[in-house]
Amino acid sequence: MPQARPAGAGQPGAGGLMGTALAPPRPARESVRRHPGAAPADSAALPQATAAPPAAPTGVPRYLAAFAQPAFAQPAPAPAARGTEQSETGALPATSGDAPRTAPQDAAATARTGADLAEDGLEPAEAAPDAQAPSAAQSVAATVIGPSAAASASEDVDDRVMRGELAEVLAMGGIQAERSAGQPTVLAPSGPMPEEQPTPAAALEPPRAQSAPAAAAAGPAPAAEPPAGERTIVEELAAGTQALEQAQQAAMPGEEGPSPHADDAPSAAGPGEGAADAAPLPTDVPPPDPAALQAAIPEREPTQQEFLELFESGTSPEQDRAQVAALLAALRAEAETHKAAIATEAETQKALLLAGVQEQAAAVQRDAAALRARIGAHCAGARAARVAATAQSRAQLSTQIAGQVAALEAESALRTADAEGQLAQRTLQMSEAAAARSREPGSIAEQEVARSDRELEAAAGQCEQAGRAEAARHPGSEEPNPDKRAAALEVATESAADIRDKKPSLAADVRERAAEFSGGYFAYADSVNAQIAQARADLIPLLAEAAAAAIAELQASEAGAAAGLDERLATDLAALDAAEAGALAQVDAASARTLASIRQAAQAAAARLDGDAATLQAGIDASLQETEAVASGAAEPLPGGMRDVIEATRAAIAASAADGCAGLAQSATATLGQLAEAAAGFATQADALESAAARASAAVVQSGSAAAAAVLAGQASQGESAIAALASRQEQLSAGVMAEIDTAIAQATAELDAINTRFAGDLRSAVNEGIAQAILPRTDQVEDRAQEAAAQVDDGWFSGLVRAIGQIVVGLLIMVAVALVVAAIAAAFGVILTAWTAVMIAGAILLVVGFVLAVAARSGQAELSDSPWYAIAGYALADTVGITGIAEGITGHDFVTGRALTQGEQTERGVMGAFTLVSLVLGARAAIKGPPGGAFFRPNLVPRGWVGWRAALPQAWRGMRVTGIEMYTGLRLGARNLNEWVRTRVLGAEPTRAPPELLDAVGEPSTAETLREAEMPYRNPPEMMTARRGQPIDVSQLDPARRYLWVVDAEGNFIIAPENQPGFKSRVVHGDLTPGAGGEFRGTARAAGELNARVGPNGEVTWVMDSDSSYSFNRSDGAVLGEPSRTAAHDVLTDTGTNTESIDVQAGDGWPLTEPRPPRPGAAPVVPPLRLPEESDATAP
Known part of the structure; x- marks a missing residue:
């Protein structure tokens, strides 16, 4: 609802489109104290600031709210500023929902309105209690009951109400009261006022009329419906811009992101950009509240003067009510006229907006079209510049390559000619080298012929000198010196x-070799020249x-370069196309954004125009309804008071209405200006x-x-x-070929030299x-041969025999050493x-x-x-088997040279040959017969195979020791046998052994294969009897x-020993009884x-003789001895x-077990001995 103005009726107030005051004018005596820098206190001279409290006091009409609620007095802002004050030109201030101001303001322009303070959480207040405007009750009282009663009421109300309201304002915080003696009380903010920050959304929004606090809380009245078939101004605007939207839709980049070249061109916000985010206008207008106005009118008895005036008027209550009704009807008609004017003004301004938008x-x-062009x-x-530049570059490229090809061909021709010259020079070099070396063998042969003649002559002279020297060692005519001299000189002269006789043949052979060798040099030269x-x-x-x-x-x-130029041209043209497309897209996007x-x-x-017009009309209706309600509710109204x-x-x-129309015009004008600014932007x-775009094109070019x-x-x-690579390649090829040829020449030359x-x-x-x-007669030590020839005159057969025996002994020792190894x-x-x-x-x-x-030896002879x-x-082979020695011993001449041998040489060679042949025959016979007892190896507890380096030396020594002892034992036995043979056969003495045929019947000497580690070492026991021929034993002494x-x-x-011997x-x-070598095996x-x-x-003892022994059934020669062997042993x-009468050999062999003979009557029982079967000898002794 419109708020009261502190100015006289009909004077333009400080409210916005909804801010026109509907309250009676203030008394002329009223003064208002302002903040520093504010306008003069005379309210009749300048428009006064009004501020809307959040809600009017209970019982006070809304259009009297300015007199019932304190408010800050604010100076009017400059005309260009958007605020809550009305400018001198009638510019509309912004509503509380508008965006903050966007332009800097001076000190006067930065004074804040009550609405602005309300946005900051502050409440407006009057300047001071003594400057407080009359309350609604005081104003009505002054009108109805006259000035005296109103003054009296004002005295009572002002003190009480003003103090209470001041206390309430100060309790809100942020406000302080400035009091001075004799001066009105001034309310001021307790701190610096917060600056308003502009927002982009409101920067281009045209000014809007600020609604009064009552209108801000109330919604707009329904706007008048347009005639059927006609479009509203908003629909016309939409229709006018629809064609523009369709023309720009294809070029608009969309809302998701910027255009492709958004960073390359500046952008400007349009006049409506951000306006959609602005706070909406208040649309709720509170319903009329006539009770509040009615309650503010004091109910008391009229004074005498009032009564007299009423009495003298001569009108009845019905007439007064009719008079008030006529006044209300006139007020209603005038209000409708103002509402129609406001609607007309809004439509007019919207039509202007439509024309401005289209323009x-x-x-x-x-x-945009000019920019695209x-x-x-x-x-x-x-594009034209790039195409022309590319054509010029291609022409320059062709010229450049033609020059390179010409230079390359010239240099290649020079290198080819140089290579041919080098090859020809090397061909001549090889031919000359072969010719020079083909002449060398002849000179080499003559040098060798001369050398051979010198050396042969020197050797012949040395032989003669050696003969003379040896002959000089045997002077005189005493025998056999003359023969010795003659023999020495004969040997030397013959040598x-x-x-000398070999000189011609040796020279001829040398020259023949040189002649045959001279034909291979030019073949090497031809081969190398063919390679060249x-x-x-x-x-x-x-x-x-x-x-x-x-x-x-x-x-x-x-x-490739031309393709690179073309490719770059295509790339640049594509870049220009892209740049053009991007720039055009930016143009389209910018124009689309601007149009949008x-x-x-x-x-x-x-x-906003429609909303503000509706809000103005709703405010007028609300003020009209409250006034009608108050005027119609009085039973006996006072026409004078009601008229006021x-x-x-x-x-x-x-x-x-006047201010609202002006505000609508001002808002439309501001919007048109900003639309022009957007187009200019x-x-x-x-x-x-x-x-x-120009810079981008130039950059691409x-x-x-x-x-x-x-x-x-x-x-x-x-x-x-x-060109450099070709030179290097050709030089490399030439160098490689020349190097190979030089290598071939060097190899051929070296081969010729090597030849x-x-x-x-x-x-x-x-x-x-x-x-x-040729000089063998000299190198065979002619001195020795001459000396030997002289000495051989005295060499007899005995000397040769001694030498032969010595050689035989040495040979036997060598054989023993080899056998031990x-x-x-x-x-x-x-x-x-x-x-x-x-x-x-x-x-x-x-x-x-x-x-x-x-x-x-024969090869070197x-x-x-x-x-x-x-x-x-x-x-x-004849030398090895002794045939040569036997032949030389028989003939007396060397088997090969035919030289006559001395008696000593003849005897030596004959004995050695005979011994060698006999040894081979006996060895072959022994090999055929086999080893004695058939044993090639001795039993051994060590497993066969390499025993390891640690045990190798001990085992090797063991083998040598066993073999050496056996060889010694055999040699000693052989010596005994020889001695026995000589003693019995030569000397005719009685034999000390049994006859050989009897011993052979007992069995051949053999070892036993049985070897037990627990029995080792084998050694003779202390009780042992040995029977030899002539040394019998007493069998009766056996236990x-x-x-x-x-x-x-x-x-x-024959050896006998008891089996059990203590210790x-x-x-x-x-x-x-027969230990082997070292006691490591059985002998x-x-x-x-x-x-x-x-x-x-009868106590008679008979000794049963069996063959229970490994020597009888586990022999190395494989024989098994039985009763015949025992009989022979007996x-x-x-x-x-x-x-041996008490020894019985018929009891059995000892295996398998045999039953003993039954004892004689009266004799002791026979205890059979423990014997083993033939298959096992595990416990056989």
Whole structure:
């Protein structure tokens, strides 16, 4: 609802479109104190500020709210400022929902209205209590009951009401009261006022009329409906801009983001941009409240004067009511007139807005079309420039490559000619080198001939000198000195003559070799020259191919560079197209945004015009209804008072309508101005877009030109690189071929030199060999031969025999050493060889080594130098088996040279040959017969295989020791046998052994395969009896309670020992009676068994002799001995002189178990001995 104005009726008030006061005028005596810088206090001189409190006091009409609520007095703002004060020209202030001001304001313009303070959380207040305007009750009282009563009422109300309202205002906070003696109280903010920050949404929004506080809380009255078939101004605006929207829809970038070149051109907000976000106008107008106005009229008895006036008037209450009704009807008619005027004004302003929108839209479209044409012209010029520049660059590229090709061909021709010259020079060089070296073999041969003559002559002289020297050692005529001198001189003379006779043949052979060697030099030269010719045939085409490839590369580079220029042109044209499209899109987007902003601003302004007009009309209706309600509610109204109230309402409505129309016009005018500014802003933006498009086009042209220059420069560099690469390639090819040819020449020359060097070396070797063969009479130590010839005059057969025996002894020692080494190696692999096996292996090794040495010796013998290999092998084999020695011992001459041998040489060679042949025959016989006892290896607890480095040396020593002891034992046995043979066969003495045929019947000497670690070492027990021929034993001394073991050893001795002997192992075994070497295995024996006593009934003792022993059933030779062997052993014991009548050999073999003979009557029972089956010997002794 409109708020009261502190000015006289009909005077323009300080309210906005809804701010016209409908209250009676203030008394002229009323004064208002202002803030520093405010307008004068005379309210009749200048418009006064009004402020709307949040709500009027209870019981007070809304149009009297200005007199019932304190408010801050504010100065009127400058005309250009948007505020809540009315300017002198009638500009409409902004409503409370409008955006803040956008322009700086001076001190007077920054004074804030009550509405602005309300937005900041402050409440407006009057300047001071003594300047307070009359309340509604006081104003009505002054009108109805007269000035005196009103003054009295004012005295009572002012003090009470003003103090209470001041207290309420101060309690709100942010306000302070300034009091001075004799001066009115002034309310002022307690702190600095907050500055209002402009927002983009309100920057382009046209000014709006500010509604009064009552109107701000009330909604607008329904606007008048337009006639049927007619469009509202908003619809006309929408229809007027629809065509513009359709024209710009394709070019608008949309709302999701900026245009592609949004950063390249400036943008400006349109007049309506952000207006849609502004706070809406207040639309709710509170319903009329006549009770509040009615309650404010004091109810009292009229004074006498009032009564007299009423009485004198002569009107009845009905007449008074009719008079008031007539006044109200006139007021109502006038209010309708004002409402119609407001509606007409709103439609007029909207029509103006429609015309302005169409005008500005057409201007924007014209500017956009012109801008698009200018941008297109810029881009078209840039395209033409780029096309022309590219054509010029291509022409320059062709010229540039043609020059490069010409330079490349010239340089290639020079290098080809140089390569041909080098090849020709190398061909001549090779031919000359071959000719020079072909002449060298002849001179080398003559040098060797001269050298051979000198050396042969020197050797012949040395031989003669050696003979004379040896002859001088035997002076005189005493025998055999003359023969010795003659023999020495004969040997020397023959040697010298033999050497001199070989000179011609040696020289002829040397010259023949040189003549045959002279034909290979030019073949090497022809081969190398053929390689040079082939190299030329390969090189020249390669040089041409390299040049052609380089030319093709240059031509390809032209195509590539041209393609690069074209590609860059296409890229630049595409960039220009894109830039043009982007710029045009920006133009379209900017124009679309501007047109949309104009449309939105115009629509928002039209809507505000409709809203403000509706709000003004609703406020007029509300004021009219309240006044009618108050006037009609009085039973006996006072026409005079009612007239004043109605007149005051009429004046307020008229002022509100006039101010509202002016405000509507001002709002439309401001909007039109801002639409023009928006159109002008687009023109400014168009200039920036055109400048940006021009710069972008120029940048593309400049960049394209630079790129074309870079392409030309790159091709020039590529051409230089191609020329340099061709030079390097051709030089590399030539250098490679020349290097290969030089290498071939060097190799051929070196080979020719090597040929001559080899020829010289071979010839020297041949000459040296010929000289060595020729001077053999000298190199065979002619001094020794001369001395030997002299000494051989005294060499007899005995000397030769002694030398032969010495050689035989040395050979036997070597064989023993080799046999021990073989035994050591075998032991390292867990094999203990018997002496026979070791000797046989050693003999085989020495036989092979002897053959190899014989071959080497015969190969170096001068007489056999021209013999074939098989002849030399035959001589060596005869030497190895002793045939050569036997033949020389029989004939007395050397088997090869035919030289006569001395008696000593003849005897030595014959004995050695015979011993060698006999040894081979005996060895072959022994190999065929096999080892004694059939044992190649000794039993061994160590597993066969490599024993490891740590155990290798101990095992090797063990093998050597066992084999050595066995060899010693065998040698000693052989010596005994020889001694026995000599003693019995030669000397005729009685034999000390059993006859050999009897021993052979017992069994051949053999070892047993049984070996138990618990029995080792084997050694002779302390109680042991040995029976030999002439040394019998007394069988009656044997203890029947003990078991005895018997053994016949290899020599035929019969050995007996008890099995259990305290202090000697657990029991005696047969191996203890014949221990092997070192006690590590059983020795050799012919047979063995046990003697067990059998006591007869009469106490007669019979000794049962069995063969329960490994020497009988687990022999190394594989034989199994039985009763015949025991019988022979019994006979051997008898042969020693022992009484064997109590020994029975018929009881059994000892395996399998046999029942003993039944005892004689009265004899003791026989205890059968423990025996093992034949399959096992685990416990056999």
